[in-house]
Ligand SMILES: *[C@@H]1O[C@H](CO)[C@@H](O)[C@H](O)[C@H]1NC(C)=O
Ligand SMILES: *[C@@H]1O[C@H](CO)[C@@H](O)[C@H](O)[C@H]1NC(C)=O
Ligand SMILES: *[C@@H]1O[C@H](CO)[C@@H](O)[C@H](O)[C@H]1NC(C)=O
Ligand SMILES: *[C@@H]1O[C@H](CO)[C@@H](O)[C@H](O)[C@H]1NC(C)=O
Ligand SMILES: *[C@@H]1O[C@H](CO)[C@@H](O)[C@H](O)[C@H]1NC(C)=O
Ligand SMILES: *[C@@H]1O[C@H](CO)[C@@H](O)[C@H](O)[C@H]1NC(C)=O
Ligand SMILES: *[C@@H]1O[C@H](CO)[C@@H](O)[C@H](O)[C@H]1NC(C)=O
Ligand SMILES: *[C@@H]1O[C@H](CO)[C@@H](O)[C@H](O)[C@H]1NC(C)=O
Ligand SMILES: *[C@@H]1O[C@H](CO)[C@@H](O)[C@H](O)[C@H]1NC(C)=O
Ligand SMILES: *[C@@H]1O[C@H](CO)[C@@H](O)[C@H](O)[C@H]1NC(C)=O
Ligand SMILES: *[C@@H]1O[C@H](CO)[C@@H](O)[C@H](O)[C@H]1NC(C)=O
C-alpha cells in the first residue's frame with residue numbers, strides 16, 4: 066500500500082509534462098529567474114528523513130535549477146509554473162524540497178508578485194518566523210506552509226490575501242509542542258471570504274471558536290485539531306452549506322453536541338475525537354448520506370448508538386472508543402440480514418463490550434479492528450475467523466480477559482495480518498503462531514506456557530516480537546537469530562527460558578533492542594551479537610550467564626544501554642585490543658556479578674556520549690515501544706516508564722572491583738547516576754567528581770576508600786542521593802548546598818569522619834563557616850531525572866542500589882496517537898483518502 070504514494074506522485078508529475086508538448090513553454094522573466102535563484106541559494110539542501118518520521122518522499126526540485134547550460138528558462142524548472150501569456154511565475158510548488166534555513170523578510174521570494182500558488186510544505190525553515198511580507202503576495206490563491214518548522218506568531222498580514230481559497234499552516238511537531246500561534250484567528254481569516262480550505266491544526270489558538278468563522282460560507286475543509294480550543298463549539302459549523310471535512314479533535318476542553326442533520330448535508334468526514342463533546346448521537350445522523358469517516362473517540366457521548374448508522378452506506382471509518390454509551394445494541398444485535406456499512410477501520414475500544422459484537426459478522430473489508438479494553442472473556446469465537454479474513458491487517462485485543470482462540474487453530478486465522486496485540490489478557494496454553502505476514506506481535510502479560518514452536522520463524526519480515534511476562538520455557542530457538550534480518554525489537558523478558566542464547570546472529574542483523582532479562586539463560590553471551598551493528602539496547606539482567614567481560618560489544622556504535630546485572634560475569638575488564646569504544650553508551654549496569662580487578666583508565670576516555678549534557682527526545686524505537694527503567698533506592702524498586710535520551714548511568718555495584726577509582730570518571734560530565742558500592746575500591750574519592758555537575762545520585766558505600774570527602778562535591782547542585790557509608794574515610798564532612806540535606810546513614814561506619822550530620826565533632830580547625838543555607842530550591846534545576854515520573858513497583862531489595870533497565874510499552878501519548886491516526890504509516894491508504902479531497 067505504501068507504493069501507492071509514489072505512484073500517484075509520478076502520475077501527477079507526468080501530467081504537466083505530457084501536456085506541455087502541445088505548447089511552447091512561456092519565456093521566463095529575467096528578474097524572476099534571479100529572484101528564484103536567490104531564493105534557492107538562501108537555503109541548504111538537506112535530506113529531511115531524520116526530521117520528521119512521516120515526511121513524504123524528498124523531492125529536491127530546486128537542486129536542478131540552473132542559470133547556465135540548457136535549462137535557463139525558469140518556466141521549465143521543476144516546481145515552477147509560469148503564466149502561458151505573460152511568462153510571470155504564478156506557481157511555486159516546493160513540497161518536501163529539502164530546503165533548510167530561514168525565510169527572511171528581505172527574501173527574494175517576495176519579489177514574485179504574481180504568485181498565485183505557493184507550496185512550501187515539508188521543508189525545514191529552522192524555526193524562523195513566517196515573514197509578514199507574505200501579505201504582499203496579493204495574488205495568492207493557494208498558500209500551503211504546513212509542517213515546515215516555522216515558529217512564532219502567524220503574521221496578521223495574511224488577512225490582506227483576499228483571494229485566498231486555500232490556507233494551510235498546520236504544524237505537527239514530534240514533541241507535541243505548538244510552535245506556531247495566533248492571538249486572533251478571527252482577524253486573520255474573517256475577511257477571507259473565498260476560503261474553501263482552512264487548516265490550522267497544531268497551531269496554538271487557545272481561545273473559543275469564533276462564531277464569525279461560520280460566516281466563511283465557502284468552507285469545504287476545516288481542520289483545527291490540537292489548537293487548545295475551549296468553550297462551546299458553534300453548532301452552525303455543522304450546517305455550513307459546503308462543509309465536507311471537519312476536524313477539531315484533540316481539543317480537550319472543547320464542548321459541544323451534535324445537531325440534527327438533514328439529508329442534503331455534504332458532510333463526509335467528521336473528526337471529533339479527544340474533545341469534550343457530549344450528549345446523544347442524533348438518529349438524524351442517518352441522513353448524512355456522504356459520511357465516510359466518523360470519529361468521536363475519547364469524548365463524553367452517552368445514550369444509544371442509533372440504528373440509523375445502518376443507513377450510512379459510505380461509512381468506512383468509525384471510531385466510537387471510550388465514550389459512555391449505555392445502549393450498544395446496534396453493535397451487538399445485528400443480524401446477518403441487516404444491511405450495514407462495510408467498514409475499513411472500526412474502533413470500539415473501552416466500551417465495556419462483553420462479547421464480540423455481532424456487527425462484525427457482516428464485515429468483510431476491515432483493515433483495522435480495535436476491541437481493546439473491553440470486557441471480552443473466554444475464547445475468541447470461531448465465527449471471528451471469517452470476519453474480514455482476507456483483508457484484516459491490524460487487530461487490537463489487549464486489556465481484555467481472553468483465554469485463547471476457539472479450536473486452537475495451528476496458525477492465527479487471519480492470513481494477512483500485520484499487527485496483533487493480545488497484551489494483558491489471560492491467554493494460556495502454547496503461544497499462538499502468527500501467520501507469516503505478521504510484522505508486529507504483542508502477547509506480553511498473559512499466561513502462555515511451554516516451548517515456542519519453531520513455526521514462529523515462518524514470519525517473513527517481523528519487526529517487533531514481544532512475548533514478555535508469560536511462562537514460556539525451553540531453549541530460545543536458534544531460528545530467532547534468522548528473524549533478526551528484519552526484526553528490530555525482540556523482547557523475551559520475564560519468562561522461563563533456559564539453555565544458551567542463540568548464536569545465529571548473522572551479518573545484516575538489524576536488531577535494535579534485545580531484552581532477555583529475567584529468565585534462566587546460561588552459557589556465554591554469543592560473540593555473533595557483534596553482527597547486530599544497529600543494537601541500541603541489550604538487557605540480559607537476572608539470568609545465569611557465565612562469561613568474561615563482554616567488552617567486544619564496544620564495537621557496536623549505536624549501543625546506548627547495556628545491562629548485565631545479576632549474572633555470573635567474571636574476570637577483569639580488560640582494555641580490548643580492537644577499537645572498542647562504546648561511543649554512544651549512556652547506561653551501563655554491571656552490578657551483581659563477579660567482575661574483579663582494576664578499572665582500566667583508558668576505557669572511560671572514549672565514552673563520548675556520557676560526556677555531553679542535555680536532554681533530547683525520549684527513546685523511541687518503533688511502534689509505541691519505549692525504554693523504561695527500574696532502579697532500587699534504599700530498598701524500594703522504582704520504575705520510570707520512558708527514559709529520556711539524556712539519562713546517563715554507570716552502575717558497577719556489587720562486584721569485586723579493586724584499586725583506585727579512576728580520576729578520569731570525572732570527565733563523564735553527563736552522568737546522572739554513579740554507583741560503585743559494594744566493591745573493594747581503595748584510595749581517595751577523586752576530586753574530579755566535583756565536575757560531574759549533572760550528578761543526582763552517587764553511591765560509593767561498602768568499599769575501602771580513605772582520605773577526605775572532596776569539598777568540591779558541594780558544587781554538585783543536583784545531588785540528592787549520596788552514600789559513602791562503610792568506608793575508611795576521615796576528616797570533616799563538607800558543608801553547604803546539598804550536603805545540608807544528607808542524613809547520618811550516608812556517612813555512617815567511617816571511623817574518621819566528623820561534623821554534621823554525624824554527632825562526632827571535628828577539631829576546631831575543621832569547623833568551617835556555617836552552611837550557606839541559601840539556594841537549595843533554586844538549584845534544583847528543571848530536569849531532575851529522579852524526581853519525576855517514578856512509580857513504586859516492588860518494596861524490599863538488598864545490596865545498596867540494584868539498577869536495571871527494562872523495556873515498557875507505553876500507551877502512546879495522545880498527541881502521537883493523533884498524528885499516527887491521521888498521518889501514520891499504519892493507515893497510509895486512509896491518508897490518501899484524507900488528502901484526496903484536494
Ligand atoms: C544540452 O542539450 C543537448 C541536447 O539536448 C545535450 O546533448 C547536452 O548534453 C545538454 N547540455 C547540458 C549541459 O545539459
Ligand atoms: C538554524 O538556526 C540555528 C539557531 O538559530 C542557527 O545557529 C543556524 O545557523 C541556523 N541554520 C541555518 C541553515 O540557517
Ligand atoms: C537580507 O538582509 C540580511 C541582513 O539583514 C542580509 O545579510 C542578507 O544578505 C539579505 N538577504 C537578501 C536575500 O537580500
Ligand atoms: C494552484 O493550486 C490549485 C489547488 O491545488 C490548483 O487547482 C491550481 O491548478 C494551481 N494553479 C497553478 C497555476 O498551479
Ligand atoms: C509590502 O507592503 C507594504 C504595504 O502594505 C509596503 O509598505 C512594503 O514596502 C511592501 N513590501 C514589499 C517588499 O513589497
Ligand atoms: C474586513 O471587512 C470589514 C467589512 O468589509 C472591514 O470593515 C474591515 O476593515 C476588513 N478588515 C480587514 C483586515 O481587511
Ligand atoms: C434508512 O433510510 C430509509 C430510507 O431513507 C428509512 O426508511 C429508514 O427508516 C432508515 N433507517 C433507519 C434505521 O434510520
Ligand atoms: C460493564 O458491563 C458489566 C456487565 O454488563 C456491568 O456489570 C458493569 O457495570 C459495566 N461497567 C461499566 C463501567 O459500565
Ligand atoms: C557474523 O555473521 C557471519 C555470517 O553472516 C558469521 O560467519 C560470523 O561468524 C558472525 N560474526 C561473529 C562475530 O560471530
Ligand atoms: C563459570 O564457568 C566456569 C568454567 O567454565 C566454572 O569454573 C565456574 O564455576 C562457572 N561459574 C558459575 C557461577 O557457574
Ligand atoms: C582502530 O581504528 C583505526 C582507525 O579507525 C584503525 O586504523 C586501526 O587499525 C584500528 N585498530 C584496531 C586494532 O582495529
Ligand SMILES: *[C@@H]1O[C@H](CO)[C@@H](O)[C@H](O)[C@H]1NC(C)=O
Nearest residue numbers: 728731732752753754755756
Ligand atoms: C574540571 O573541569 C575543568 C574544566 O573542564 C578542568 O579544568 C579541571 O581540571 C577539572 N577538574 C578536575 C579535578 O578534573
